[in-house]
Amino acid sequence: MGPTTTTLADVLVPWFRAHARDLPWRRPGTTAWGVLVSEIMLQQTPVARVEEPWRAWLERWPRPSAMAAAPASEVLRAWGKLGYPRRALRLHAAAQAIAADHGDVVPADVETLESLPGIGTYTARAVAAFAHGQRVPVVDTNVRRVVARAVLGRADAGAAASRDLADTEALLPDDTADAATMSAALMELGATVCVARTPRCADCPVSGACAWQRLGRPAGDGPARKAQRWAGTDRQVRGRLLDVLRGAPGPVPAAALDAAWLTDPAQRARCLDSLLVDGLVEQLADGRFCLPGEQ
DNA sequence: GAACCGTGGGT
DNA sequence: TACCCAAGGTT
Structure with missing residues (x-):
């Protein structure tokens, strides 16, 4: 053994204990399910926008089986405008798998977690570490x-x-x-x-x-990321279409969706089709459209 | 590896 | 105003 040296952890662990934000999912008593829900909501969505929806979800669906029993349409409405609604659909599917195959208990094993829909490299390790206390690297x-x-x-x-x-x-x-x-x-x-x-x-x-x-804080190699475009993209159109369905109490006629994007009818049609393919929208026999599982 | 998938706040 | 960025995952 050489002389002891100060590690990054020696500094950061005490710093965290003293300075960590008081986030609701970090409070004592938070269940593994609560941690999982927070991690999914936090994928690409800032902390400030997640706090309230997280509280509402855990109150409404305190266990995976509770959410599993709800129709996907209600899950999507509760997701609201958190963005990337496929995350909500995958969380719903994960809840159903946990309820059906894992005794309503969020798995602790990284590989098992990664096998669930919407849970990848980061989220699996975050749940293993923060909900189950395992010693695994968590890289976001x-x-x-x-x-x-x-x-x-x-x-x-x-x-x-x-x-x-x-x-x-x-x-x-x-x-x-x-x-x-x-x-x-x-x-x-x-x-x-x-x-x-x-x-x-x-x-x-x-x-x-x-x-x-x-090293004197050398500059980087320029833009590490490609600029995200938004205006006029399929993402914007899909968002508009889904917003109409979230805001409606039930199925809507096609004309209601047509009105959501008048700029380019072909693009609107293509986006509606992609939403159907993704399972975010369903079409009834009478031609009307609705959120999945709604009827 | 790169493109795609929402939404909104900060600068 | 435009652009950047955010606790990623899937294809």
């Missing part, structure tokens, strides 16, 4: 950015790679409980201090050990 966009800067000395994380898991696993303390806290701390640092656009290095607990800082 925040963690990749913190590791890129503090450890690798780069301005930004590149594209996600399989290597990310090993890079992060190396930072976890041996103690299982501390490892989960470290993962939460890395995410918290990336979300509140080591942010993408204008990092607050003056307030950073690890700036003294940061490789990017040591």
Whole structure:
């Protein structure tokens, strides 16, 4: 054994205990189901927009079996405008699988979690670590950015790679409980201090050990991400169509959807078809359209 | 690996 | 105003 050295975890774990935001899904007593719901809602959606819907969901559907019993239409309405509604559909399907195949208990095993709809590399490990206390690396966009800067000395994380898991696993303390806290701390640092656009290095607990800082904060290689377009995209049109159906009490005539996008009828038709393919919309025998399972 | 999938707040 | 970005997953 050589001389003991201060690790990133030695600094970040205490920092997290002192500075962590009081988010509802972090409170004692939160179930694994509650953690899973929060993780799905937080996929590409900011924390501030998730807090209220999360509370409402857990009150209405406190267990997977409760949500599994609800029609998909109600799940989509409760999802509201959180975005990417396929996430809601997959969460509904995951709840049905958990209720039917796992005794209404959210699995703790990463592989089993990954086999559920809508649960990928990140979410499976987040649930394993934050809900079940396992010592597994949890790598999201925040963690990749913190590791890129503090450890690798780069301005930004590149594209996600399989290597990310090993890079992060190396930072976890041996103690299982501390490892989960470290993962939460890395995410918290990336979300509140080591942010993408204008990092607050003056307030950073690890700036003294940061490789990017040591190198003089070199600039990145330009835009790491492609600009997201929005106006006129299929995503916008699909959003408009679904918004009509969410706002209606039941099935609507085709004309109601036509009115939602007059700019380009061909695009509107194509988007409606893709929503049908995705299972986000259904058509009744009488020609009207509705949310799935509604009738 | 890249494109696609919503929505809205921050700068 | 435009553009950036957000606790990703699936194809």
